Structures are given as structure tokens and as C-alpha cells.
Amino acid sequence: MTWRLIPFSSANAFENMATDEAIFREYQRNDAPPTLRFYSWSPPSVSLGYFQAVSREVNIAACRQHSVDIVRRPTGGKAVHHENDLTYALIADERNSLFPPDILGTYKVISSCLALGLQELGIEAEMESDGRSRGDATLSAACFSSPSRYELLVNKKKICGSAQLRSRGAFLQHGSLLIDFEPAKTCALLLRQNGDHARQIDILRQSVTSICEQVGAPVSVDRVCRVMKKAFKKRLAIELVEGPLTKEEESLKRRLMDDKYMNDKWNMEGKVAGDGFQYSD
Amino acid sequence: MKVFPDDLFYNREHAWVRVEGELASIGITDYAQEKLGEILAVELPEVDSYIERDEPFGTIESAKGVFELISPVSGEVVNVNEDILDDIGIINSDPHDTGWMITLEMSDTEELDDLLDSREYNDFVVKEAESD
DSSP: OEEEEEEEEEEOHHHHHHHHHHHHHHHHHSOOOOEEEEEEESSOEEEEOTTOOHHHHOOHHHHHHTTOEEEEOSSOSOBEEESSEEEEEEEEETTOTTSOSSHHHHHHHHHHHHHHHHHHTTOOOEEOOSOSOSSOGGGTTBGGGSOOTTOEEETTEEOEEEEEEEETTEEEEEEEEESSOOHHHHHHHHSOTTSOHHHHHHHHHHHBOOHHHHHTSOOOHHHHHHHHHHHHHHHHTOEEEEOOOOHHHHHHHHHHIIIIITOHHHHHHSOOSTTOOOOOO | OOOOOTTOEEOTTSEEEEEETTEEEEEEOHHHHHHHOSEEEEEOOOTTOEEOTTSEEEEEEETTEEEEEEOSSOEEEEEEOHHHHHOTHHHHHOTTTTTOOEEEEESOGGGGGGSBOHHHHHHHHHHHHHTO
């Protein structure tokens, strides 16, 4: 089976989310191959889950102070600070034979790809099997503070967070793999400041790890990206052929950027201005 | 084994329709709520908005992800179930009745002809569950 691999890029939060949603919407409409995309975020950003309330989850003033963009994802889950991470987006049919139709089964298969990649970097990761059982209520906004089922743990610490959107038989899975981690900055951006800040940082330090921490040396985004591409290819037994966005995806991406992801109405309130976004021209 | 009421129509996206004249109340099936697990949030359209058949009429979140709700028929939203916005657990506990989500005034009742009856929907989910 041949999949499309979108070449790695580093873009702003609004373009990243518009790109993923454009691929997903065009995939629903057309007979396109499944797509895998790896990317990073420039400038650093905070992404919120679809249903999260910005005012409860993000320190907006701290984000402004650090020039960190805030964007709402089309996928679920919790808030993620994207600065030293590699993000992936995987778009496929939920009836694709590589993925079991049950929803958690998809997380499991994708986690096994990431685990294979981590192994290549010398990191042994295990899959969380108990669901969101750990973590701390004061840290509930932060995606990395509480592992979901089949998310990856290294020495009981979370190293990757993931979330999905499903519609009309297709799914988009987002995931963020931590290359490096600064608990103090993540705490400053994501968590409410009325708790015991030092304790919050300490809990994050104890429950989250990164590739650099595990390897004990700097690891470049390029290297992690190369290793992960290879791991997905091997684990799923697929051909990954590099290809750009189609003309239709590019045009939808631009409209999604302008009318949705660069718009405060969406990012702050979860609403699209006017009568909602029209996916067809 | 799930029981899907005989007086409802279903689409393959696991939404049901209860028809009273020109009005269609819509919700998700017991099979869907079980597959999604505990529902944590729901977003529904505003009254007076227009929904197209096979297009999303709302969004739901469970611990497993975000899911778009696909409308079985087209029409104008005339009512939204405020009760589920206050007590979201109703969608899991009583999906075919008090867990209804919206009522549409249908623009084309012939769209109902393309939907599944309870027996056909049951066959559809049995097949889907077998492949799980």
C-alpha cells in the first residue's frame, strides 16, 4: 500500500492546523491515499483541544509575553505546548485494513510505530494500558500530565500525546513527540497561576520526559523525523512517497487559515464567524 | 445485543431520526454511544440554522476523540435539546429517547427513503462489530 508523505516543514500554528484539516477534508471527499505529515511549529505555540476553554486552560498573558501563538485544533484532547517537539498528522480511512475499526485500536497501532522509532533512538517505550489514571487534578489542562490509553511511556513518564478527529469514516490523528522539555515554561503557558507553581513544575518533571532527556544528549528534529518515517514505513509495511499538497488542498488550506485558524472567534471561542465554514467552494 | 427501535430510521454514520409529520428529531444510536464511551462534551447548532443531509450537525467529544455528527436529513433546526447540554450523561444513558439532540423541519421528506430501517441498521452494525 502506498501512502503520501508530506515533506517536513516548520510553519506557524494557523498554517499547521489549516494544512491538516485541508488534507482531512479533501481525503473525505476524494479517493486519495492515506497521508502522513511531520512538522514543527515556528513561532512556538500552544494548541488547544477542540472543546477546551482558553480562559481555563491557557495563560494568555504569558503566551503573549513569550510570543507564543494560540490555536484551537480540530482534534480533541488537551492543551499542548509546541516548542521542542515533532508533531505528526496521520489521515486515513477508519476502515483501512491496517487499523482496527475500534477507536482505541488506531491509537495502539500508531503508538507501536512511534515506539519502534524510539527504539531506534535507543529508548524503550511502553504503552499505557490503564487509561487516564495518573496525573494530578491541578495539571489536568496539560496534555502531557496524564497519559491516555495506548500512549507511550518511558520509565513511567509520558513522551508523546495524541488526539483524534473522526468524521464520515475518516480520521485525523495528531500527536506530539517531545524532543526536549522545559517544564517551567510549559507550566507558565498552560497552567493556572493560582496553584503552587513550584509543585506544578515538579509534578510535570516527574510525569513527563523527552527524547533528549532519555538519550542524554541533544537530538535534532531532522534525526527524529527520519527515524519516525522509517518506523511508520516498517511497522505498517507501506510505501511512503513524498508529495506536496494538491491544488485543492492548498486552496482549502488558505481559506481555512483566513476564515478559521487565524480568527480569534475560532481560537478563543471555538466558533467560526458567520454561518460557519463552507468546505466547498 | 442492542435493540434499535422500529419507529426510527438510521444512517450509516450511526444517527437516528424520529419522524413526526415534517419534523425529524435526530440523535445517535446506542451502538454509537457505546463505541464512543463516556461522552464529555457536545456542540449543537443554533435554532434557525440550516443543516444539509450527510453534513455535520454537531460535534461530540469522548475520551477517545472528537466526532462529527452527520445528519441523516436536510432541514432547518427548530429545536435543540437543552437538557443534554445540562446533563450530558443522558446521551450515554438514554440515546434513543431523552438523549435526542435536535429537531429539524425537513426540506425533503423523500430523503427518508435512503435511510435504513431498524433491521437493516442492525445488520449493518453486526457486520461492523464483527470486523472489530
